[in-house]
Amino acid sequence: MSNTEKKSASSRRDFLKVSTAAAVGGALTANLAAARNVHAAGSDVIRVGLIGCGGRGTGAVSQALATEGPVKLVAVGDAFAYRLESSLHQLQRRKELAEKIDVPKDRQFVGLDAYKKVIASDVDLVILATPPGFRPLHMAAAVEAGKHVFMEKPVAVDAAGVRSVLESTRKAKEKNLGVGVGLQRRHQLTYLDTIKRLQDGVIGDIHTMRVYWNGKGVWVRTRESSPEEIKTEMQYQVNNWYYFNWLSGDHICEQHIHNLDVCNWLKNGYPVAAQGMGGRQVRVGEEYGEIFDHHAVEFEYADGSRMFSWCRHMPGCWDSVSEHCQGTKGSSDISRAMIQVAGKELWTYRGEKNNPYQTEHDDLFASIRAGKPLNEGEIGAMSSMTAILGRMCTYSGKMIRMEEALASNQNTWPTNGEELTWDTKPPVPSVAVPGVTNVLG
Amino acid sequence: MSKLVRVCTAWQGLPVLAGLVACLVSLVAWAQEPASKPVLRVKDADAKTQDEMKPYTEQISGTEVTFRMTPIRGGKFVMGSPDSEPGRNEDEGPQHEVEVEPFWMGVCEVTWDEYEIWSFEMDIQRRKLTGTKPSELDKVADAVTRPTPPYTDMTFGMGKEGYPAICMTQLAAKKYCEWLSAKTGRFYRLPTEAEWEYACRAGTTTAYNFGDDPAKLDEYAWYAKNSKGKYQKVGTKKPNAWGLYDMHGNVAEWVLDGYYADGYSKFAGKVTKNPLLLPEALYPRVTRGGSWAAPADECRSASRMASNEDWKIQDPQIPQSKWYHTDATFVGFRVVRPLRAPTPEELKAYGPDEMQINLE
Numbered sequence: 001m002s003n004t005e006k007k008s009a010s011s012r013r014d015f016l017k018v019s020t021a022a023a024v025g026g027a028l029t030a031n032l033a034a035a036r037n038v039h040a041a042g043s044d045v046i047r048v049g050l051i052g053c054g055g056r057g058t059g060a061v062s063q064a065l066a067t068e069g070p071v072k073l074v075a076v077g078d079a080f081a082y083r084l085e086s087s088l089h090q091l092q093r094r095k096e097l098a099e100k101i102d103v104p105k106d107r108q109f110v111g112l113d114a115y116k117k118v119i120a121s122d123v124d125l126v127i128l129a130t131p132p133g134f135r136p137l138h139m140a141a142a143v144e145a146g147k148h149v150f151m152e153k154p155v156a157v158d159a160a161g162v163r164s165v166l167e168s169t170r171k172a173k174e175k176n177l178g179v180g181v182g183l184q185r186r187h188q189l190t191y192l193d194t195i196k197r198l199q200d201g202v203i204g205d206i207h208t209m210r211v212y213w214n215g216k217g218v219w220v221r222t223r224e225s226s227p228e229e230i231k232t233e234m235q236y237q238v239n240n241w242y243y244f245n246w247l248s249g250d251h252i253c254e255q256h257i258h259n260l261d262v263c264n265w266l267k268n269g270y271p272v273a274a275q276g277m278g279g280r281q282v283r284v285g286e287e288y289g290e291i292f293d294h295h296a297v298e299f300e301y302a303d304g305s306r307m308f309s310w311c312r313h314m315p316g317c318w319d320s321v322s323e324h325c326q327g328t329k330g331s332s333d334i335s336r337a338m339i340q341v342a343g344k345e346l347w348t349y350r351g352e353k354n355n356p357y358q359t360e361h362d363d364l365f366a367s368i369r370a371g372k373p374l375n376e377g378e379i380g381a382m383s384s385m386t387a388i389l390g391r392m393c394t395y396s397g398k399m400i401r402m403e404e405a406l407a408s409n410q411n412t413w414p415t416n417g418e419e420l421t422w423d424t425k426p427p428v429p430s431v432a433v434p435g436v437t438n439v440l441g
Numbered sequence: 442m443s444k445l446v447r448v449c450t451a452w453q454g455l456p457v458l459a460g461l462v463a464c465l466v467s468l469v470a471w472a473q474e475p476a477s478k479p480v481l482r483v484k485d486a487d488a489k490t491q492d493e494m495k496p497y498t499e500q501i502s503g504t505e506v507t508f509r510m511t512p513i514r515g516g517k518f519v520m521g522s523p524d525s526e527p528g529r530n531e532d533e534g535p536q537h538e539v540e541v542e543p544f545w546m547g548v549c550e551v552t553w554d555e556y557e558i559w560s561f562e563m564d565i566q567r568r569k570l571t572g573t574k575p576s577e578l579d580k581v582a583d584a585v586t587r588p589t590p591p592y593t594d595m596t597f598g599m600g601k602e603g604y605p606a607i608c609m610t611q612l613a614a615k616k617y618c619e620w621l622s623a624k625t626g627r628f629y630r631l632p633t634e635a636e637w638e639y640a641c642r643a644g645t646t647t648a649y650n651f652g653d654d655p656a657k658l659d660e661y662a663w664y665a666k667n668s669k670g671k672y673q674k675v676g677t678k679k680p681n682a683w684g685l686y687d688m689h690g691n692v693a694e695w696v697l698d699g700y701y702a703d704g705y706s707k708f709a710g711k712v713t714k715n716p717l718l719l720p721e722a723l724y725p726r727v728t729r730g731g732s733w734a735a736p737a738d739e740c741r742s743a744s745r746m747a748s749n750e751d752w753k754i755q756d757p758q759i760p761q762s763k764w765y766h767t768d769a770t771f772v773g774f775r776v777v778r779p780l781r782a783p784t785p786e787e788l789k790a791y792g793p794d795e796m797q798i799n800l801e
Binding site for chain 1: 598670
C-alpha cells in the first residue's frame, strides 16, 4: 500500500509542477500536444458529463472546462429539475465557457436514474457531485462503462460504500482510468511544501496531531421552503441531504474529512483505531434530521501517534478549520504553512499561491491527456473511512479498530440492492445514543 | 410623501428576498421625523446640531456587545494626493476641494463580536434561550436579511474576539448597517469615500495622518512590515488626531463609492459637497486605508484599492456567494452615522443596489 501511495504522490507533484509552469508561462503546450492523442481513441476533446448539479458540481464543471486543452460539457443530470436548470443557467451565462457547453435538452436528465443516462451519453469523464451516499453506486457504474471520474469528497458514507469504492478504484487502475477526488488540499502549494518538509523530518518524529472543523454549520432545506417538485419523503431527504446519514455520513464525513485527510497524508497511512464522543446539543429541530452537531475523536496510527479531532456545527463558539502537529523537535500549523522549532519560527511558506480547486482539475486532466491517469480513489476511500470510523465511535461510544470498522456489514442504503425510486421509503431519522447504538452491525 | 412613493416603486422591481419588504419599511421610516420611531436609549447619542454631538458608546441590545462612536465635525478638505507624494498613484488625482457634513464615525473597525451577532443571528438565539420577547426594534431588525452560513471559518485562524471582521462583500457590509440601524433606531451606513478620507486625514495634508515619514507607520498601523502575516486586535496602535484607530492598515475598509480611476477629474477646480460616485458595476468598488497585508505606501491617506472578482477565487461553489469574498482576508469596514437624517434619494443610494442583490 505504501508503495502505491508514494508513487501516486510523486507523480502528482510532477503534474503540479507541470500545471504551475503552464499557468505561469504556457510552456506546456508542446508537451500536451504530443500526449493528446493518447486518450479517448484519438479524439482531442474530453467530453464531460456532470452528475449532481449543486453549487459544488457546477463549480467543478467550470474548473474542468478551464483546464488546458479542448474540453466540452455534453450531458448533465440531477435528481431535481430545479437544480439542473439553475446549474445550466449559471454556466451558460459565463461568456468564457459558452463555447465549451453543448448540452441540448436530450442530454439533460432528471431523476434518481439520471446518472445512468449521463454515463451513456458518449462522455469520456464524469464529475460525481451528488450527495455522497450515492457516490459508490455512481462510481461503480462510471468505471464499469470505462469513464474517467472526478468525484467530490467524501466518496462514501459507510464501510460497505468504502469497500465498493476501493473495488472500483482497483478496476479503474486495470482500465487505466483516471480517478480524481475533491480533496483539494493535496493540490494546494502551501500544503504540498509544508507536508514535504514535515515528512522529511524537520520537526522530528510526529507524535501528536490536532485537526478542527469548528464552524457555524451549513444550509438547511425545510419541507416548507422546498420547491413544488419535492413531494415524497424520499425527495425531501435527498433535497435536504446534509442531515441524513445515508446521504451525507454526518458532518464529520462531509466536511471534517478534509482535515483528517491532511494527517493521513502526513502519516502516509490511516488510523488503526479510534474512540470518541459526540452529540446533538444546539441543532435539534426535525429539519436537522439525525446527524450530531459535535464530535471529538482520538485516532491512533500504527506508530502509536495520535490525532485529536474536533468538529462542531454551532454558531457563536470558537471556530477553527485547521490542522496542526507536534513532533519531537518542533511543531507546525499545517493549515497556515508555518513550522516552529523550540518555540521560534523556523519557516513560513512565502511562495506562489494557487487555487487548489482549479489545480486538482488541471492535474487530473493533464494526467489523462498524458496517458498516465491519476488515481486518487484509495486516498479518497480511506480518508472517507477515517471519518466514518470517527462517527462510528461517537455514535456508539466505543473504541473501534479500523479493521473491524472496515469489515462492518452495516449498510445505510435504504434498499437491499433494489433501485431507489421516489416512492422508496428512506430510513426513518434516528439520532444515535452512545452506549446503546450498535454501529458494527 | 411623493418622494417616498418613488423610492418604493423603484424597489418593487427587485426579486422579493426574505425580509426585503420589511426592510424597506424600516428604511422609509428614516426619512420621517426621528421622534416618530422607537430608538434604543443610549447616553450622549442624541444631538440636533453638531455642537451637541458627543462621543458615545452604542449598544447592541440583547447582548453585552458595545462599540464606540465619535463625532466628526463637518468641514472642507482637499481630497487626493499631490503629484509629488512618494508612492502616489494616478487615481489619487486631481486633488479637489470637498465639503462634508457632520457625522459620527466608529472609533474602530467593526469586530467579529459585533458582526456575528447579525451574521449568525446570535441576538435571536439569545432571546430564544432566555425566553425574552423581541422589542419593537428587534422585530424590525429581525426582518433584515442575514447572510447564508459561511462554508469555512472566516477568521482563518487569525483570531475572533476583538479582531476585525473580514471577507464580507460590500453588500454584506451594507446589510449589516441596515440591521444595526433597525436594531438601535439610529441610522448607520458605510462612509462615502470622501467622508472616509476626511476622517482619516483629521486635518492633515500629509501622506499619513501623522506626517510624511513611513518609518513612523509602525506606531499607528498594522501593515505588511509588522503584522506577522495576519490582522491584529482593533484599537491597539495610536489613533489619529480625531481619535480614530486603524485608519491606516489592519483591514482595508469598504466605502460606498464605485472605483473610477479617473473619478476625481469630475470634481476638479470646484468645491463639491458630499460627493459620492455610485458604482455602475459589481466590480470594482473602493476600499480604503490599506491592510495588514499591504506595504506602507498602500496605507497612505489618499491610497485607493479597487475590489475585484479574484476576491472570490476560492469560493468553490457556483453561483458564488454574494455575501463572502473568500480571498479578501484583508477587507473589513467601519460604520458612520450622519447627523442629518437622509433624504429618500440618499437612502436608496446608501443601500444595497440591484447588481448586488440580484447576483445569484
